[in-house]
Amino acid sequence: MELITEGEPSDFLHVLTAGAVDLFATWEGRRSSLATVLPVSTFILAATIRDAPYLMSAVTLEKSRIVLIPSQDVRRVFGEDGDFARAIVAELAGCYRALVKAQKNLKLRSAQERxxxxxxxxxxxxxxxxxxxxxxxxxxxxxxLGMTAENLSRTLRALRRHGVAVDGARVRITDRAALERLARPSPLIDDPLT
Amino acid sequence: MELITEGEPSDFLHVLTAGAVDLFATWEGRRSSLATVLPVSTFILAATIRDAPYLMSAVTLEKSRIVLIPSQDVRRVFGEDGDFARAIVAELAGCYRALVKAQKNLKLRSAQERxxxxxxxxxxxxxxxxxxxxxxxxxxxxxxLGMTAENLSRTLRALRRHGVAVDGARVRITDRAALERLARPSPLIDDPLT
DNA sequence: GGCGTCGCTTGACAATTATCAACCAAGCTC
DNA sequence: GAGCTTGGTTGATAATTGTCAAGCGACGCC
Known part of the structure; x- marks a missing residue:
């Protein structure tokens, strides 16, 4: 179910309390998922704060429950309630850092490494x-992950040489050390999925 | 001049008042620039707010003047001064949106289009x-732009067929309509450089 | 059961992008 | 002026990634 479409004015802050939501963007017929929202979490917070158009679209991935808070109210309460303000800014900073990590992931690593x-x-x-x-x-x-479905399929098979056994959607990590040798995980890039 | 290094604790909020700063990240010997900071602008605001390690490194690109504000002070004043809080959150939301645009740019467009x-x-x-x-x-x-120097050089030449004349660092746009036909700019992706 | 549809995989191929090495030109230093 | 260093370009080549088409298997529907 389509919740919001990029380019629209941001009338409501969205809070997901149950279910799951896909945030994606499109351009010239192409489409890319940017994040998955899981409960409990807000989305399009930045657009709400700046009173600017949405940069992403959102669809539900399953039956979901979403609370809509008028953007004006968010901005008003932000000025009145210090704890609310602190919560908002902490959440926003967290989203920002997650995005920086995603950017690093994309620019510094190959599809296989990702x-x-x-x-x-x-x-x-x-x-x-x-x-x-x-x-x-x-x-x-x-x-x-920033690749095509075909590429994912092949890359998943290629990881067999690095301690991964795949069967459909089930994945067995048979040799974590080998996989880590390839992946080189870093706390400065890899994020909890949240 | 190296200002901060990724992974370090974020003791100070940095404010650039003159000069220019490059924000970049590294991984496994690779390196990628994420943004250029021009005055007057803060950087690593999110790390300051969350009291978390820097995710990016920063070097000056020229002679610069930078104000360092202890992170504790930022967090304290945030609670005391509503206008300050509003300014911080607006700045942070702006950075977030810029990053979303960068992410869309990278995932939806080819190097030539970027x-x-x-x-x-x-x-x-x-x-x-x-x-x-x-x-x-x-x-x-x-x-x-997320490409190698060699690729940039070649892509720049390739744009000659699309209304661009290049001579070293000087670029003449001879046919803006043609270039726009290729580029398909969108306010939901393309950002002022700030 | 027969028949779509859908998600996924595979193969063949092409486009894009990176790598490595060589080279060039400009600006410095001595 | 000779020799360095630096940033940029070019060529040859390889690696990565995408595209298109076909096929497979599971599932739901009539």
Whole structure:
């Protein structure tokens, strides 16, 4: 379900309380996913604050519950309530840092390295289980990683030489050390998916 | 001159009042410029707010004047002064939006398209003059655009077929319509350089 | 069951981009 | 002026990534 479309004025701050949302952007017929929003989290906070048009579009990925707060109210309460202001600015700074990491990931690493690092992170998130399952549709995953679905498919197979066994959406990390040798994860780039 | 290095704790908010600063990141021997800071502007604001390590390094590009404000003070005054808080959050939201645009630029466009759009923007910034000069070293420009210096050099020549004449750092846009046909600029992606 | 649709994979191929080495021109230093 | 250094360009080549088309298997629907 389409929630917002890039270019529209930002009338409401959105808060996701249940479900999942894909943030994406388009240009000249191309489309790229920029982030996945999971509860509880706001989105398009920056547009709300600056009273500027949305830069991204948003669709729900599943049945979701979303709270809409009029942007004017957000800006008004920001001036009245110091704790609210602090919460807003902390959230925004966190989003900013996540984006810087994404930018570094994209500009400094190859597609294979990005994928390898994602798998390592997924494993951490899964509590270290050897077998994990990809959290979303591969097409979307590819877009988030900045590659095509075909390239993801091939790259996933190529990681077999680096301690990864793939079967559909199920992935087994058979040799974490080998994968880390390829991925070279860094806390200054790799982010919790949140 | 090296101002900050990624990974270090963020003790000071930096404010550039004169000169120019390059923000870049490194990983495994690779290096990529993420932004150029021009006066008057803050940098590493998000790290200051979250009291988290720097994600980027910063070097001066020329003789510069930089004001350092202890991060604790920034966080304290944020709670005491509503106008200050509003200014901070507006600045941060602006940086965030600039970064989203950069991300879209990188993920949705080819190197040639990114370069073409940059030239168009430079011309606007130069008040529409037919002849403009590239604002920084080509090597850094290439890095900002997410490509190698060699690729920039070749792509610049390739733009001759699209209304661009190049002579070293001087660029003449001879056919803006043709260049726009290739570049397809969009206010939802292309940003003032600030 | 038969038949679409959909997501994913694979193959063949092309475009894009990077790498490496050589070279050039300008600006310095001695 | 000779020799360095530096930033930029060019050529040859390779690696990476994308495109297009076909095929496969699972699923839902009639």
């Amino acid at each position: 994928l390898a690092n994602l798998l390592l992170r997924l494993q951490v998130e899964a509590g270290g289980a050897a077998e994990i399952s990809l959290p979303f549709e591969k097409r979307r995953l590819a877009s988030l | 370069l073409a759009n940059l030239l168009l923007r430079l011309q606007v910034e130069a008040g529409g003059a037919a002849e403009i000069s590239l604002p920084f070293e080509k090597r850094r420009l290439a890095s900002l």
